Amino acid sequence: MKKSILLVFTLMALGCNSNAQKTSSKQFPIQKTDMEWKAELSSQEYKVLRGKGTERAFTSELLDVKEPGTFVCAACGNELYRTEHKFNSGTGWPSFDRAFDDSNLVYKPDNSYGYYAVEVLCADCGGHLGHIFKDGPKETTGKRHCINGIAMDFVKD
Numbered sequence: 001m002k003k004s005i006l007l008v009f010t011l012m013a014l015g016c017n018s019n020a021q022k023t024s025s026k027q028f029p030i031q032k033t034d035m036e037w038k039a040e041l042s043s044q045e046y047k048v049l050r051g052k053g054t055e056r057a058f059t060s061e062l063l064d065v066k067e068p069g070t071f072v073c074a075a076c077g078n079e080l081y082r083t084e085h086k087f088n089s090g091t092g093w094p095s096f097d098r099a100f101d102d103s104n105l106v107y108k109p110d111n112s113y114g115y116y117a118v119e120v121l122c123a124d125c126g127g128h129l130g131h132i133f134k135d136g137p138k139e140t141t142g143k144r145h146c147i148n149g150i151a152m153d154f155v156k157d
């Protein structure tokens with residue numbers, strides 16, 4: 001009995017540990033100090049990308065973008081989303097039903113909303129982009145990538 005309890009604790013400790021490593025900022029190829037990010041980003045970009053902030057709804061210039069192109073990370077240029085996967089969610093934040101390429105993003109469970117949500121980070125620089133919710137278009141993926149426009153730049157095709 002004691003042995004099995006010990007095993008459970010060991011597994012839990014291992015589980016937490018590997019989880020911590022996955023979400024540690026050390027995994028991101030682009031590493032910069034807080035001072036460097038502050039110098040490179042605008043104060044609004046910094047607040048969202050490095051401080052996990054959220055821009056005010058309906059303030060993003062990218063909200064109404066409809067021409068074909070790619071939405072890239074405002075901090076490092078990593079390709080995040082494509083216009084063809086953008087939809088009008090009515091929430092006031094640029095919304096997509098899927099990533100350009102899942103390997104360009106890091107998904108991290110976030111329970112701070114009190115219901116299912118996933119935080120989206122740039123896989124190259126670790127910048128905070130937004131969240132994924134499960135109320136996206138049912139006819140496609142059912143997911144809504146709710147992304148801060150300030151965290152992205154738009155590159156026309």
Ligand SMILES: [Zn+2]
Pocket residue numbers: 073074075076077078122123124125126127
């Ligand atoms: Zn990035």
